[in-house]
Amino acid sequence: MSQAIELHYEVPGDDFTRAGEASSAVKRTLKKLGFKADVIRRVAIAMYEGEINMVIHAGGGEADVEVTSDRIYIVLSDHGPGIPDVDLAMKEGYSTAPDNVRTLGFGAGMGLPNIKKYTDEMVIETEIGKGTKLIMTVLAS
Amino acid sequence: MTVNDIIRILEADVISDVGDMDSEVHTACGSDMMSDVLAFVKDQSVLLTGLVNPQVVRTADMMEIRCIVFVRNKTPDESILELAQEREIVLLKTRFRMFTACGLLYSNGLRGGCELE
Numbered sequence: 476m477s478q479a480i481e482l483h484y485e486v487p488g489d490d491f492t493r494a495g496e497a498s499s500a501v502k503r504t505l506k507k508l509g510f511k512a513d514v515i516r517r518v519a520i521a522m523y524e525g526e527i528n529m530v531i532h533a534g535g536g537e538a539d540v541e542v543t544s545d546r547i548y549i550v551l552s553d554h555g556p557g558i559p560d561v562d563l564a565m566k567e568g569y570s571t572a573p574d575n576v577r578t579l580g581f582g583a584g585m586g587l588p589n590i591k592k593y594t595d596e597m598v599i600e601t602e603i604g605k606g607t608k609l610i611m612t613v614l615a616s
Numbered sequence: 617m618t619v620n621d622i623i624r625i626l627e628a629d630v631i632s633d634v635g636d637m638d639s640e641v642h643t644a645c646g647s648d649m650m651s652d653v654l655a656f657v658k659d660q661s662v663l664l665t666g667l668v669n670p671q672v673v674r675t676a677d678m679m680e681i682r683c684i685v686f687v688r689n690k691t692p693d694e695s696i697l698e699l700a701q702e703r704e705i706v707l708l709k710t711r712f713r714m715f716t717a718c719g720l721l722y723s724n725g726l727r728g729g730c731e732l733e
Binding site: 491492494495498499502512516519520523524527577579580581582583584585586588589592 | 651667672674675679
């Protein structure tokens with residue numbers, strides 16, 4: 476791959492059934508580009524968790540992905556309420572998801588810990604009342 | 617164990633056979649919490665669940681799970697069926713409840729493949 480491929484997706488916040496479409500599209504793109512199965516899987520899971528979080532907590536947002544031969548760089552941005560305590564949000568089992576989200580199979584408090592587990596680098600930039608930016612890097616080698 | 621073996625063991629009905637019915641399944645996971653599935657499941661798994669919504673198929677797609685079994689005869693709607701067919705994920709349903717369905721597969725040699733096991 477001689478130059479970076481840049482992908483952009485709008486993540487709607489008003490339809491939970493559509494959450495995951497962006498991650499799914501990125502997964503298919505990486506497959507066509509010939510990335511290793513393990514790399515594709517890690518990117519897909521991390522981005523999917525982030526996308527679900529954006530829909531549950533922030534009313535949707537945007538996903539920007541930059542693909543080069545040696546890494547996949549993902550930025551998920553929203554204009555939601557922000558995260559008051561990032562350390563607490565990173566604890567397995569801690570969740571602020573409303574009860575109705577649990578009936579949909581999410582809200583177990585595993586999202587951010589899963590993202591950390593599957594990525595090589597994860598950075599959270601957040602401001603209360605303004606929104607959150609989740610930046611993830613998965614190395615391809 | 618193959619998907620066809622799972623159909624036999626669980627006396628399952630095939631809801632969608634768009635996918636490889638002879639594909640090998642190495643591990644299984646029984647859960648209604650998709651974040652747990654994303655955290656703990658290895659690939660080439662079968663997912664048993666009582667949760668019936670499109671996110672089950674999306675989760676399976678992310679994890680390269682090729683077969684979903686809905687327990688207690690839960691039946692997915694058309695939107696879920698279409699998504700599964702698009703992703704080539706086999707959908708089955710069994711009359712057995714989660715505990716029994718998992719037990720039947722376990723007693724036939726399938727394991728969880730969880731890091732904690």
